[in-house]
Amino acid sequence: xxxxxxxxxxxxxxxxxxxxxxxxxxxxxxxxxxxxxxxxxxxxxxxxxxxxxxxxxxxxxxxxxxxxxxxxxxxxxxxxxxxxxxxxxxxxxxxxxxxxxxxxxxxxxxxxxxxxxxxxxxxxxxxxxxxxxxxxxxxxxxxxxxxxxxxxxxxxxxxxxxxxxxxxxxxxxxxxxxxxxxxxxxxxxxxxxxxxxxxxxxxxxxxxxxxxxxxxxxxxxxxxxxxxxxxxxxxxxxxxxxxxxxxxxxxxxxxxxxxxxxxxxxxxxxxxxxxxxxxxxxxxxxxxxxxxxxxxxxxxxxxxxxxxxxxxxxxxxxxxxxxxxxxxxxxxxxxxxxxxxxxxxxx
DNA sequence: AGTAGACGCTATCGTGCACC
DNA sequence: GGTGCACGATAGCGTCTACT
Numbered sequence: 001x002x003x004x005x006x007x008x009x010x011x012x013x014x015x016x017x018x019x020x021x022x023x024x025x026x027x028x029x030x031x032x033x034x035x036x037x038x039x040x041x042x043x044x045x046x047x048x049x050x051x052x053x054x055x056x057x058x059x060x061x062x063x064x065x066x067x068x069x070x071x072x073x074x075x076x077x078x079x080x081x082x083x084x085x086x087x088x089x090x091x092x093x094x095x096x097x098x099x100x101x102x103x104x105x106x107x108x109x110x111x112x113x114x115x116x117x118x119x120x121x122x123x124x125x126x127x128x129x130x131x132x133x134x135x136x137x138x139x140x141x142x143x144x145x146x147x148x149x150x151x152x153x154x155x156x157x158x159x160x161x162x163x164x165x166x167x168x169x170x171x172x173x174x175x176x177x178x179x180x181x182x183x184x185x186x187x188x189x190x191x192x193x194x195x196x197x198x199x200x201x202x203x204x205x206x207x208x209x210x211x212x213x214x215x216x217x218x219x220x221x222x223x224x225x226x227x228x229x230x231x232x233x234x235x236x237x238x239x240x241x242x243x244x245x246x247x248x249x250x251x252x253x254x255x256x257x258x259x260x261x262x263x264x265x266x267x268x269x270x271x272x273x274x275x276x277x278x279x280x281x282x283x284x285x286x287x288x289x290x291x292x293x294x295x296x297x298x299x300x301x302x303x304x305x306x307x308x309x310x311x312x313x314x315x316x317x318x319x320x321x322x323x324x325x326x327x328x329x330x331x332x333x334x335x336x337x338x339x340x341x342x343x344x345x346x347x
Numbered sequence: 348a349g350t351a352g353a354c355g356c357t358a359t360c361g362t363g364c365a366c367c
Numbered sequence: 368g369g370t371g372c373a374c375g376a377t378a379g380c381g382t383c384t385a386c387t
Contacts, residue, residue: 010378221378
């Protein structure tokens with residue numbers, strides 16, 4: 001990160017705006033309506049191969065390819081899978097039944113902060129054209145569909161049909177693809193809800209992740225880190241319970257395409273938010289107390305992590321605001337301290 | 348050796364706007 | 368409604384550096 005302090009400040013600014021506009025609350029309500037009216041699944045099931053891990057050695061897997069500096073592509077795909085689980089039985093064909101905008105639409109599922117103007121340090125300044133929060137969400141949904149389609153002809157996670165002449169995209173008629181992507185065949189490999197295989201083929205995510213705002217509030221790198229840790233915890237259940245899971249550099253880079261910064265920052269933020277915790281080798285039920293960084297590991301021994309699904313039952317906005325505010329205070333204090341040291345010992 | 352903060356560069360998107 | 372461009376925002380990436 002260029003400057004952790006500035007990045008944290010930006011993030012807090014956005015969260016504060018979303019808190020003010022109740023954007024996350026509104027999106028979570030829309031999702032809960034779909035969940036309640038539908039099949040109300042406790043967990044959603046995700047396919048592993050070709051999504052978390054590459055389908056071939058050359059490809060970086062889609063999950064980490066969707067760790068992008070901006071946009072909602074990764075989030076939108078996960079939301080679409082959640083919606084499918086609420087609506088469809090295992091194996092049912094996916095057919096789009098929602099408009100892109102308006103009541104009960106795809107854009108109602110996403111929370112954004114809106115147009116920020118750095119010069120005036122304010123949100124939603126006046127424009128010549130009509131622009132509302134709804135317009136901006138719709139635009140981001142379309143941009144996400146572009147990004148998901150442009151992952152490549154095989155890896156594309158959606159298909160968007162084109163008009164006959166001119167080739168304009170008909171976003172409203174998009175189709176969702178399996179986690180493994182559209183595939184190389186002429187017929188796209190349309191999404192179906194998978195059967196939980198209880199092995200490395202699949203892993204599950206609690207619906208609380210979608211219903212309590214976490215999907216809106218976490219960054220794509222945090223989501224990717226969390227999903228990878230989750231998958232590990234389910235593939236190695238005993239090891240996870242006893243000593244936690246860890247991802248070594250080579251496997252992290254080559255097996256999952258997750259870069260160092262994303263992983264390290266991801267783990268720290270997830271720990272602060274209470275979604276994962278330090279594991280101490282040989283310690284069972286480490287959830288009773290959080291182990292401080294200094295005591296938790298030997299020198300140069302990597303952190304080992306355990307998934308803490310208790311954390312998901314908390315309100316994401318509330319938790320993140322609290323933790324990021326705390327972190328901002330620490331970063332400010334550290335910066336002030338550095339400035340003072342420099343003042344006393346000028347080079 | 349391995350870890351981690353700092354920092355400039357850059358890829359990629361968000362938004363505004365004109366145009367179709 | 369969709370597209371393409373301009374401009375700006377931003378988090379990842381490569382690299383340097385200091386530290387243990």
